[in-house]
Amino acid sequence: MKNAGIAAGLVLAILAIVFVGTEVLNLDAFFGILPLIAMAIFIIGFIYRVLNWAKSPVPFRIPTTAGQQKSLDFIKQNKIDNPSTKGGVIVRMFLEVVFFRSLFRNSKAEVTDEGNITYQWEKWLWLFGLCFHWGFFLTVFRHLRLFTDPVPGFVKAWEMIDGAFWVDLQQIYLTGFILLLGITGLIARRLYMDKVRYVSLVQDFFPIFLIFGIAVTGMFMRYLTHVDITAVKAVAMGIAGFNIGAILEACAMYDISVNFWFHLTLVCTLLIYFPTSKLMHAAGIFMSPTRNMANNNRMVRHINPWNPDVEVHSYQEYEHEFHQKMKAVGLPLDWDYDEEGNQLPKKN
Amino acid sequence: MAKLPKPQELTKIDFKPPETSWMDTPVDFRPGTYSYASKPESLEMIGFPNPRIWSPADEDWKLPENWQTIILDGLRDRLQRFRSLKVYMDICVRCGACADKCHFFLGSGDPKNMPVLRAELLRSVYRKEYTLAGKLMAKMVGARELTLPVLKEWFYYFFQCTECRRCSVYCPYGIDTAEITMIGRELLNLVGLSIDWVMGPVSACYMKGNHLGIQPHGVVDSFDMALDDIEDITGVRLDLSYNRKGAEILYVPPSGDVFATPGTYSLMGQLMLFHEMGLDYTLSTYNSEGGNFGLFTSNEMMKRLNAKIYAEAQRLGVKYIIGGECGHMWRVLNQYMDTMNGPAPSNLEVPKNPVTGTVFENARSTKMIHVTEFTADLLRHNKVKLDPSRNSNIIATYHDSCNPARAMGLFDEPRYILDHCVEWHEMPEDTIREKTFCCGSGAGLGNDENMEMRMRGGFPRANAVKFVKERHGVNMLACICAIDRAALPPLMNYWNPGVEVCGVHELLGNALVMKGEKKRTENLRFEPLPNVDDEEEA
Numbered sequence: 001m002k003n004a005g006i007a008a009g010l011v012l013a014i015l016a017i018v019f020v021g022t023e024v025l026n027l028d029a030f031f032g033i034l035p036l037i038a039m040a041i042f043i044i045g046f047i048y049r050v051l052n053w054a055k056s057p058v059p060f061r062i063p064t065t066a067g068q069q070k071s072l073d074f075i076k077q078n079k080i081d082n083p084s085t086k087g088g089v090i091v092r093m094f095l096e097v098v099f100f101r102s103l104f105r106n107s108k109a110e111v112t113d114e115g116n117i118t119y120q121w122e123k124w125l126w127l128f129g130l131c132f133h134w135g136f137f138l139t140v141f142r143h144l145r146l147f148t149d150p151v152p153g154f155v156k157a158w159e160m161i162d163g164a165f166w167v168d169l170q171q172i173y174l175t176g177f178i179l180l181l182g183i184t185g186l187i188a189r190r191l192y193m194d195k196v197r198y199v200s201l202v203q204d205f206f207p208i209f210l211i212f213g214i215a216v217t218g219m220f221m222r223y224l225t226h227v228d229i230t231a232v233k234a235v236a237m238g239i240a241g242f243n244i245g246a247i248l249e250a251c252a253m254y255d256i257s258v259n260f261w262f263h264l265t266l267v268c269t270l271l272i273y274f275p276t277s278k279l280m281h282a283a284g285i286f287m288s289p290t291r292n293m294a295n296n297n298r299m300v301r302h303i304n305p306w307n308p309d310v311e312v313h314s315y316q317e318y319e320h321e322f323h324q325k326m327k328a329v330g331l332p333l334d335w336d337y338d339e340e341g342n343q344l345p346k347k348n
Numbered sequence: 349m350a351k352l353p354k355p356q357e358l359t360k361i362d363f364k365p366p367e368t369s370w371m372d373t374p375v376d377f378r379p380g381t382y383s384y385a386s387k388p389e390s391l392e393m394i395g396f397p398n399p400r401i402w403s404p405a406d407e408d409w410k411l412p413e414n415w416q417t418i419i420l421d422g423l424r425d426r427l428q429r430f431r432s433l434k435v436y437m438d439i440c441v442r443c444g445a446c447a448d449k450c451h452f453f454l455g456s457g458d459p460k461n462m463p464v465l466r467a468e469l470l471r472s473v474y475r476k477e478y479t480l481a482g483k484l485m486a487k488m489v490g491a492r493e494l495t496l497p498v499l500k501e502w503f504y505y506f507f508q509c510t511e512c513r514r515c516s517v518y519c520p521y522g523i524d525t526a527e528i529t530m531i532g533r534e535l536l537n538l539v540g541l542s543i544d545w546v547m548g549p550v551s552a553c554y555m556k557g558n559h560l561g562i563q564p565h566g567v568v569d570s571f572d573m574a575l576d577d578i579e580d581i582t583g584v585r586l587d588l589s590y591n592r593k594g595a596e597i598l599y600v601p602p603s604g605d606v607f608a609t610p611g612t613y614s615l616m617g618q619l620m621l622f623h624e625m626g627l628d629y630t631l632s633t634y635n636s637e638g639g640n641f642g643l644f645t646s647n648e649m650m651k652r653l654n655a656k657i658y659a660e661a662q663r664l665g666v667k668y669i670i671g672g673e674c675g676h677m678w679r680v681l682n683q684y685m686d687t688m689n690g691p692a693p694s695n696l697e698v699p700k701n702p703v704t705g706t707v708f709e710n711a712r713s714t715k716m717i718h719v720t721e722f723t724a725d726l727l728r729h730n731k732v733k734l735d736p737s738r739n740s741n742i743i744a745t746y747h748d749s750c751n752p753a754r755a756m757g758l759f760d761e762p763r764y765i766l767d768h769c770v771e772w773h774e775m776p777e778d779t780i781r782e783k784t785f786c787c788g789s790g791a792g793l794g795n796d797e798n799m800e801m802r803m804r805g806g807f808p809r810a811n812a813v814k815f816v817k818e819r820h821g822v823n824m825l826a827c828i829c830a831i832d833r834a835a836l837p838p839l840m841n842y843w844n845p846g847v848e849v850c851g852v853h854e855l856l857g858n859a860l861v862m863k864g865e866k867k868r869t870e871n872l873r874f875e876p877l878p879n880v881d882d883e884e885e886a
Binding site for chain 2: 006049052053054055056057058059060061062064065066067068069070071072074075076078081082084096100102103105106107108109111115116117119125129189193194195196197198199200201202203204276277278280281284285287288289290291295297298299300301302303304306307308310311312313314315318319321322325326328329331332334
């Protein structure tokens with residue numbers, strides 16, 4: 001709980017800084033330009049981390065095989081969970097990234113009072129995770145409206161689908177609520193499940209609180225306070241074009257609500273934090289040798305670039321040590337031996 | 349040796365995490381839950397550092413002066429050599445999906461047996477040493493220095509993981525605790541920290557060709573005993589050859605099957621089958637072990653032991669290699685051998701079953717096939733005459749051994765053999781195939797001093813056997829792993845008395861009808877066959 005408190009405190013501190021910065025010190029321009037810095041850090045940091053991982057080689061081919069191998073023709077191979085081809089690996093990775101296939105397998109094991117173990121399908125982590133990631137992705141996608149002019153047709157089309165429901169003459173974007181549901185579920189798990197809480201660090205609570213804050217401030221603007229959308233679009237277009245002049249102009253021209261600055265600065269924090277943190281799992285999954293390799297180990301040799309030279313105990317040494325005992329039980333020998341047991345040059 | 353608690357006491361498992369944070373909860377070397385230290389002579393034999401007499405329970409571990417530097421340099425070096433390690437140090441989100449997947453956690457309730465925390469033991473030091481955030485705000489990101497208490501935790505928990513990879517199946521990123529544990533053990537070995545039950549076999553295997561340290565004449569004696577038993581039971585005398593040049597096939601069993609029951613019964617079944625099929629094969633005393641405890645030591649040691657297989661196949665001039673029923677052996681053969689010691693010597697050819705003509709394209713590079721692949725192929729082509737009624741007193745279940753399951757995917761070949769030999773029933777879905785549970789004694793932990801932890805770790809497996817025992821009357825647990833055959837009998841004895849353990853080929857050997865055999869009255873264990881009396885009455 002202490003770790004959760006610290007993480008919550010950090011997020012609140014960021015909000016306080018934004019409030020003071022924009023409402024008291026009128027530093028709107030700084031918070032308007034911050035996204036450019038954040039984007040740069042995100043992109044450079046992300047690439048750096050991936051390249052840094054890639055620098056280390058993959059010495060061994062170690063897929064986790066979660067299905068029948070390819071062997072005899074009358075035994076059906078599980079081509080997805082135990083792929084032997086690149087195509088199979090791509091399907092496995094696709095299902096993992098898009099549908100969280102491994103998490104879908106998740107079960108909960110419990111020991112009963114009678115001393116038996118029971119297993120139940122445990123869907124919540126999978127469901128919350130899926131809601132959160134997909135909700136987040138589609139919500140970000142929807143935000144393309146703010147960064148494009150004219151707004152592309154596919155963005156508008158998605159808006160129509162996402163916003164098919166109306167409540168009280170207000171268009172509701174479903175994905176935003178799905179995101180909120182997912183992130184709330186993930187926070188609740190981390191706080192209330194003994195095991196997960198015990199392993200959680202500040203760095204585990206911080207990003208989920210941050211994203212929760214982003215979702216809440218965003219929805220606040222969308223459904224309750226209604227920010228000046230022209231102003232927001234002007235700032236956003238400046239960001240999209242990496243046009244500092246346009247951003248400064250927009251900041252000077254409009255009196256933009258603090259809610260917007262809350263939202264935007266939390267997003268910036270997330271972008272800056274991303275490459276330094278576990279959030280890099282987004283890229284890391286593609287580089288995980290247990291998931292991105294085919295189990296064709298016995299078909300195609302995998303090369304280890306640093307395959308070490310090692311000392312081995314040769315047959316010659318072995319025979320030298322045991323030749324008398326070997327001879328006594330009639331085992332064939334490759335070498336002759338003199339009376340002292342010295343090995344003589346090889347026969348024939 | 350510590351007294352083993354009763355099963356009823358053992359299942360009172362407290363899953364509530366302690367009040368103190370895991371970083372501030374030092375390890376307790378409680379007798380019965382850890383393995384004895386490696387002996388100096390074992391380390392000397394293979395040239396490993398810091399050979400000395402010590403005990404994990406001692407305050408002073410007699411480490412080299414600069415042990416921290418050695419380990420931290422070793423870690424840096426491995427981060428540069430293993431992408432797996434580097435990625436797995438960085439991307440865990442601590443979602444907890446792995447937590448209750450570990451058999452040691454389910455059997456002990458100790459939170460550091462959750463795979464996530466086992467890895468955090470290493471990650472916390474990694475963050476402190478190699479990340480900026482860890483240096484600047486250690487507490488926040490879960491970073492800590494490598495102190496002696498931390499090192500002791502590493503030793504305790506990296507030797508309380510059987511590298512079974514079950515957690516890796518459930519991890520959304522495939523983070524493999526086996527990889528963490530293997531590298532953790534490599535680091536520990538740099539300063540002379542390992543256990544006797546690993547380093548004893550490793551040094552014996554290095555010098556003598558098998559983990560038990562049996563010399564060549566002893567190997568021959570053991571096979572001779574098996575031949576005598578086969579002759580007594582079937583009336584057929586098999587002819588074996590050792591170190592014979594020019595044989596078509598080199599057969600490499602795990603040495604556990606040569607020297608100890610019930611593995612010997614399974615070995616007998618294989619020898620009988622090979623004889624019946626007229627295979628031109630030979631055995632090697634130099635390489636009288638397919639198993640490889642180097643896997644539980646370091647990748648270099650694994651390579652040193654594994655090198656003998658191809659070397660011997662080359663010396664003898666065989667065409668291909670058949671490997672016996674062994675679990676971790678097949679992790680090495682499937683995922684490491686070709687990379688480490690390949691390419692296969694040029695005298696080897698793509699394995700081809702001389703009886704059926706089947707070409708094993710799936711082993712076209714390594715030239716080594718699993719004996720259950722070989723046998724399943726024979727059965728498919730109706731080349732084997734079987735009388736399954738000889739197993740009619742047996743109701744079996746099948747235990748997928750961790751490594752053939754999750755490092756190979758060998759699931760249906762052994763099942764196909766069972767289908768032909770015996771009535772058998774699957775255990776519950778969450779405990780078989782890729783979700784199979786470890787015997788609790790793998791990766792070198794199958795020693796007597798560690799018995800309580802073995803019974804705890806084996807509890808989920810045993811409990812699944814209990815389920816089919818009660819539902820179907822199962823009395824035999826079949827498997828394809830020599831460590832299983834050593835570890836599961838005491839496990840069954842403890843949790844499910846009355847359930848015996850066998851290799852798949854023991855059941856095949858019982859059922860096998862051989863040319864020229866006498867009327868069989870006993871199974872391979874010299875127990876009366878179930879169908880004999882009935883026939884006589886009729």
